[in-house]
Amino acid sequence: MISVTPLSLLYLVPTAVVYFMIQPHYLHACRQMRRLDNLARAPVLNQAAEIRLGAQVIVTFNQVDTFRDRVRDVIDDHIRVWAPYVMLNPWLTLRLQLLSSVLQLLSASLLLWLNTSPSTLGLAMNFLIQITSNLNSFVQMRATLEADITSAERVWSYAANVPESQRAEEQRPAPSWPDMPVINFESYSASYAAGGVPCLRDLSFSIAAGEHVAVVGRTGAGKSSLSLALLRALEQGDSYNGRITIDGLDISKICLADLRNRITFLPQEPFVFAGTIRHNLDFAGTETDERLQEALSACQMSRFFNLEPAQNLLDYPVSDSG
Incomplete structure (x- = not known):
């Protein structure tokens, strides 16, 4: 179009400038609304997953109406954010189309006022329509x-968080620690965020080595928080007293990496990663083949595989989720 007439610059440059002036107003609102939409959608998904997993329990205890109200509330909260977010795109489209129409009208009027030939006028308008359409899409x-x-x-934002620093008073436990893994909670309190509402408050109990303990409670009672407390994943500020000891050592004074390497969790639903059986059993690659085969035999898993020689069993491929 510029090769047709230098007058194209009279509307090409202002068009691009005005288009890019509109963007910041839309983008600022769009980013914030999208963040709110993501935050409001999470409770809906969590509630759906909770109902799917606990449908039988909900029906058994006659809590259908309670959960129906919860679902209605979280959906209403999400719609309050989602509806304005959806309307932002028509808001932008309307203004871009109005701007395109105004620019096309002004350009046509200018070219007619300059007595431009009909062929040049038609070609210029054709290219102008294409440019405004491309700018709209961009x-x-x-x-x-x-x-x-x-x-x-x-x-x-999570990846960029400052890693947990090792405090000067932290110590390295003995390689054999814990020999007698007695767990003691002594007036322990903690929260998920510094200065937040305590999720665990003044807990005191003891679990002997080899003892089996069941923690029972409703959702939000703090069952998972106990596990996080053992990993020092909770905030225990200066305002909170108490401590947790394992085999007589205060875990707040133990090197965090060592602490988490010595604690193993077995989830209700096992996670199987793509790779091999060896990779899923021993992520760090520190165990011998004999130890891994003993673990499979103890779980009565080796009988499901008829591979020769025996160590090929550890290299048996698995896919995501098994």
């Missing part, structure tokens, strides 16, 4: 990209 795609990238932004 602005909307850029806006969509910035809105969608907020999900990745949340992941980056």
